[in-house]
Every structure is written in C-alpha cells, then in structure tokens.
Amino acid sequence: MSNQKTSDILISEVGPRDRLQSVSTTMPTAHKKQWIRDLAAAGLREIEVGSFVSHKLLPQMADTGEIVAFARTLPGVFVTALAPNLHGAQDAFQAGVQKITIPVSVSEPHSLANVNKTHAQMFEQVRQIIACRNAHYPAVLVEAGLSTVFGCTIQGVVEEDDVLRMAHTMAELGVDEVGLADTVGYATPLQVHRLFTRLKHDLGELAGSAHFHNTRGQGLANVLTALDAGVTTFDASLGGIGGCPYAPGASGNIVTEDLVYLLESMGLRTGVSIEKLLVARETLKQGLPNEPLYGFIPDAGVGKNFHYAGEKA
C-alpha cells in the first residue's frame, strides 16, 4: 500500500524513529534534517521520521513536528511517524504525516510494560484514532504495527493464533495495513514464512510490512522467507541503528545498506543507491559519534560482480 511504487520492493527507512527513540543523545534538529535529506537523496521513498510521544519521556523526539514538516518538502518521500496513542496520533495528523504506525503488542505483558495499556485499552485507542482519521484526515494511512509477534522477552512464546487474532481485530477496527515486527530479535526463517503466509491469506491487501531486528544475525535470512511469503515492504535502518538499549550486544534493525545489496542482487529493484547511502551514513556518523554502526557492505564494498537489478551485468 502506501506510496507510489516505482520499485519492486519498498524499503521503509525507520532509523530516524527507531534509534533516536532509544538513544539518550539528542541530535540537533538541523543535523537530523541533513540525515533525512541524504536518505531521500539515496532514493528511499518512505521514511519514518520520528515518534509522537511525550516530550518528557523522550526529549529527543520533541522536534518531530518540525521534522515532519521538513520531510514533507522533500519530493517523492512518503512521511510516516509512530504514534502510540490518540494524543500522539492527533499531533502526527496535525503535523502533516502521510501515515502513522500504531505499535500494538500481541504480548499483553509487553503492552503493559511498553505503553502501560491492556489489549482492551489499546483497541480503544485504535478505534478513536481511526475515528479521528476518518473524520478529519481521510488521506492519512493508519498502520497497526504488531509487535512481539515472534516472541517476547517477558512472555516468552507468543502463539501464532494470537497474532492472527490480533491482526483480524485491527482489520475490523479499520486500519489500512497490518505489519509484523520482531521487536526483540527472536524471529527465525520458517516462523517468518508461516506467519506472513497466514497474514497474507487472512488479510489480503491489508497484509503489510516486515520489521526485523538483526539481534541474532538472522535478519536477511528472515527477509528471504518473507519475500517468499509475498512481503513487499521491509523496514530497515541505515547503519542498523535502532533496537533495544536494554539488551546488551543486541544490534538494531536490519541494515539498509546490506538489504539493498541483497534485494538488488536478487533482481528486485529498490530504487535506492548504495553509494548515496554511504553519504547518508557519514552524516549519521557525525550526528551520533558515540553510537556503533552496523553492516557489511559499507566496509566490504559491493564488489566487482554487483550490479543493480535491471542493469546489465
């Protein structure tokens, strides 16, 4: 769904939201803008630019409204943001986002720990957000980003039937997309294939993106089986930033640079330039000098054999 598709696969860049949410450093707004400008220049067509959350809890997200307004000036970029509740969603709508993602935990203990809400309370938030969108911002898309669907550090195993039940509930509440997120890096390839196959079977066009972390090094293997199950939108972050700061040694999201290499090498067009991603990576490095960046392609290069999908070998 979402934006215009001039590519086979849509990469949704979530670094500006996923990492800055978990890092205590506040990146200056001007630097954030340069980073996002570089991401857009590299060909990324969907960017999750921030979260609409309490400024007290996450001061590093206090400028999200300004960042949204800036990102909307970049041609060809579809601007999304995370909003965990009605209040955040209203702020996001007013700021001019084109899509919001509501994080909904399938694990109720995680929901309570993360957003202090039971499932019933989350459903009520989603219902109100959809009502607000329908009444005042009919052009804005609403995605439910189901989290902890591959397992939860608090609850442990999360039943696949519970994931599907939650997906149906979200569809009934009127969301436009249901994505599946591996919040804690537990996903493994066969599980990914099973869950996305069921999601697609049950929800059809509402089946949305895959959000993987590379915590256990299985990220790109999971992408392969998700592709096989029909997924066409993948969240990723430049330099693999993002992820839980409370899991020592756990790295963040799958790395945009390595993902683009994988997809293009498989003949799948992403519209993204690896060379220009490396420019954005330099900007990011300057903005977060004390944070580790991940990925193999930035060090190893694409190699002599690589060519973009559709280009001649």
Place this chain on the structure above:
Amino acid sequence: MSNQKTSDILISEVGPRDRLQSVSTTMPTAHKKQWIRDLAAAGLREIEVGSFVSHKLLPQMADTGEIVAFARTLPGVFVTALAPNLHGAQDAFQAGVQKITIPVSVSEPHSLANVNKTHAQMFEQVRQIIACRNAHYPAVLVEAGLSTVFGCTIQGVVEEDDVLRMAHTMAELGVDEVGLADTVGYATPLQVHRLFTRLKHDLGELAGSAHFHNTRGQGLANVLTALDAGVTTFDASLGGIGGCPYAPGASGNIVTEDLVYLLESMGLRTGVSIEKLLVARETLKQGLPNEPLYGFIPDAGVGKNFHYAGEKA
C-alpha cells in the same frame, strides 16, 4: 558423504585451517589442541585442522602433522586438512587425515595468483593425488574445493558453465566430493541456489559442501537457498574467523554459532551445542587476543524462545 551422520546437517568447522592460514600470529600448538578439543566437545564432527603447505610460506601451519595426530585421538571427529598439491597431499596422508580438500580455482588468474598453477597444471596435481590415494591410502576421501565459483576479485564474473565444467573434470579425475566455495564473499542467494541445483543435478552424490564467507553479510541468506538446493554440509568457523587478510573490513567465514542457531531453529539437527561453542570461543579468544571475533548469538544469547531441533518447545 564423509563421516557418520547422526545429524541432519553436517557442519564442517574450518577455523583452525582458514584463519590460521591468513593470520601472521603463530598460535602455540598446545593452545591449538585445546581449541580443537573444545570444538569436538561442542559436538562438531568434522574439523579441518590445518593446511599441508610450505612451512616457509606459512610457518603457523608447521605443526599440522602433530595437530592431525592429536585430532585423530578425539572420538567421533572426522579429521580433514587442506592440501594444494601432491607434496602436501602426501604429507597429509602420512599424517593420518581422513579427508583432504584440494583447492581448485575456477578463475585461472586466481589459480595462478594463489597456487602459481594453470588449470592444466592443477588437473595434473589432482590426477597424481588421486593415483597416490588409490594406491596407498584407499580409505581417505579426496574433495575438490572449487574456489572463486561465485566471482573473483581478479577475473570478476565467473561463468556458471565454467564452474560446472570444472566440477565434471574433477569427477572424471576421481575425486569423491566437489564443494563450492565463495572465496571472496561475492555469493548471493539466487546464484547459490542455481549453482548448487546444477551441481546436484550433474554430479548427484558427489555434490559436496558449501563454503561461504560473510564478507557482505549475506552468509546465512545463502545458507537458506543452499539448503533449498539440497546442500547438507556447510563449512563454518567459530567466531567467523578466516577469510582474506587483504580485504579490509571483510569478515571471515560464516559464524558457526549463528549457523547452528539458524539450522536448529529450522528443525534441522546439527548435533552441536551452542553453550559449548561459547566455551571454545573463550579458548580461541585467549589464543588470538588481537583478532576480532564475529557473530551475534555470542552477544545476544539464544533467547527465551529457542530450543534445539527435536527438543520440545
């Protein structure tokens, strides 16, 4: 082929050969033995313990004969070594290896750079090695490890037809297995699937192992498509050591720890204990204190959801 199979997938641990070949540090023989003892204790059933090459060129391999003799005392371990020519193969046979791997480059420029031999000269070596084996060491297996099959830093693209032609030549010369190696980390999933499918189709039971490097982060994705093409033996190294010291930022082989996690999570038994691999990793770290180790599982842990194939969830 090769050893007794009490598992679905055979992991052939190549760290003692692949890394020590490329690192200038000489690990004391006693420390090497402890490392190999730990690898065996973790359940690894095939270990490539060294190379039989000129002691002048690679002094760190001068003790390979002693290491082979030691490894043969470990119950349940199938002991293999690399031998690039007849002289090395004779030494390996005499030392008591159970299998040798002859590296044969499909890229002739790489063959000249690596072992200073044309294809014709390599074929002659293989012919003589097989004759020696048949005459004096009939129980020892001989594998041709085709290198640069997914591309070459010198030649660039390597034609898949050339790989298959080389595989047929090796079969005609009488080797027992033909493995495919991604020497420089160029392999991508669809290419892996195509080549191993053709290898299996053309060579049947002689089709051997997959040797991947994780240089561009595609290692486990390549494993997935190789599995799909019927590969059942994978080379890997503890801590991802190995690989070319002349490619800055390029990491080594696929990481045994992460590979075991992947396979077991897919219901494929490896017979290897991740917990015990971490013991071996500590030994390795002490023996190569200045070398980086790779892998995600050692930092992140297996997580609450993990269970070995065949164990109850």
